[in-house]
Amino acid sequence: MNDILKIADQNLESRLFIGTGKFPSKKIIKDVLETSGASVVTVALRRVDQDSEDENILDYIPKSCLLMPNTSGARNAEEAIRIARLSKAVGCGNWIKIEIISDNKYLLPDNFETIKATEILSKEGFVVLPYMSPDLMAAKRLVDAGAKAVMPLGAPIGSNRGLKTKELVRIMVNEINIPVIVDAGIGSPTQAAECMELGCDAVLVNTAVAIAEDPVSMARAFKLAVQAGRLGYLSGLGSTGSEASASSPLTGFLREEEKV
């Protein structure tokens, strides 16, 4: 099946994006990325140390992964823009995940500031993928501002609670004409598959893999779950009903008689 996710000018074979925070070692990050087959990896620029010869997290990212630095730590549009420009200046490419959080208790994104940053950075040539609270109107504004995909949260970051925002994400999937990538809150392969079955274009996972007993094995589980969910969506999921519907209809014989 030819099912490639295209964002900006990039064709992405995998619909699983991986975040690199919270891992017990950088070596595990490398193994996770290779096993997951992820096409896109996000790294907090705040943790990138270009000056260090042996402590640069970028050295652990396989060449096959597209690097998407994020603006973790930014509290407003101005800070996010400065981080994005810094990211480009140190050679991290022009993809940027806008992450603006002004609430350290629930870590919910600030859609208003995110729209501002997206508009400015898109005009500067960045491929902007904004992390956002799932809100249709905000998503439309982000599209207008030049976002190349939108990344609504499924639940608060690191909560592993799953797709709690399902109805809002479903509306975005139906109404937004750029890729919708669920980012944050996905805690198990089942939940990742659910996002894909809903019609989301990709899923970004970090905590669920990073804090697993066996992160590498968990990465593989997510890879398979995302593929399964996507295949389920493309195969055309049946509609749900409140009552049983027999696979072998009781009145099937009537149609048999018609044939005769």
Place this chain on the structure above:
Amino acid sequence: MSFYDVYKQYKDFDIQNFFGNVESQMIQKALNVPNVSEYQFLSFLSSRAEPFLEQMATRSSQLTRQYFGKTIQLYTPMYVSNYCENECVYCGFNRKNKIQRKKLSFDEVKKEAEFISQTGLKHILLLTGSSRAQSPVGYVKECVKILQKYFSSVSLEVYTLTTDEYKELIDAGVDGLTVYQEVYDEVVYSQVHQAGPKSDYLFRLDAPERALSQRMRTVNIGVLLGLSQWQKEVFLLGLHAQYLQDKFFDSEISISLPRLRPAKGMFQPACVVEDKSIVQMILALRIFLPRLGITLSTRESAQFRENLLSLGITRMSAGSTTEVGGHTAIVDENKKNVQFEISDTRSVLQMIKFLEQKGYQPVLKDWMAI
């Protein structure tokens, strides 16, 4: 509104009477709720909670792993002056103590910075004794400018400043502040801070708020364990952290729990805080405030720090010295000029290796000036 208003609500609170009424079922229930109340937090600090330490440790460990992963941020302190105008009875820098006073020249600051930066650390904590005359804001600002060339994040632990002064230093590139109240009990505070600007309880209590009002990115607060009954002090510390988290919700709040260490003057602690109590307070704080940063300094022994690693700690100092210019100078074996004696003397490299062996990622850079 100041945290002092919160303090006033609890300053006469009969904590012993409260502890007398804590029952095991209350602790068990508190361990199973998603959001712990102030009084549930306090119940975790009671002797009735001691049989539940293992359960508390399990929850604390899970929360820490969920919110921070298996990572520990490393930093080191750098003392640039030990001149002091205060008479804090527990501190080696007390102005009455006859120690060799020193302030680094800017060349010496640069030399220290170069030396420390070779360890790979990107976070530095700049400390001075409390003397505006010897280390004025202008001097601190110049030091910050030098340090910025070597480190991605510069934090301060200096005498308390005015709002405008905090703004000036934030504009100069400072992103973190450590300011310990030392002791929340106002009466004890006045007894142990006998003279000097630090004896102004309120000016110190409000310092974190003054800095945060100017958008200081991270603020670390703490109590000096041993000065007063630890249960009430840790309770107030937790409330202070919660108050700051709620009021300045886009800043990162962390806490430290230093125990009194030997220093010039031979001050004897008012109460002894055992290892078990440190464990109990770390667990209680983590369960109460899951996103709180918890710093563990080299005041504690290497072995104890190792045992605390998985319970809730998020940040550790490494390669520490409390001597002015101590990173590059030959340290006086008699340690006459230190603020206090450190216990864990491992180098930054040794700490990195230790953390890696334990399955933790040492984070040497977690922020940069932008």
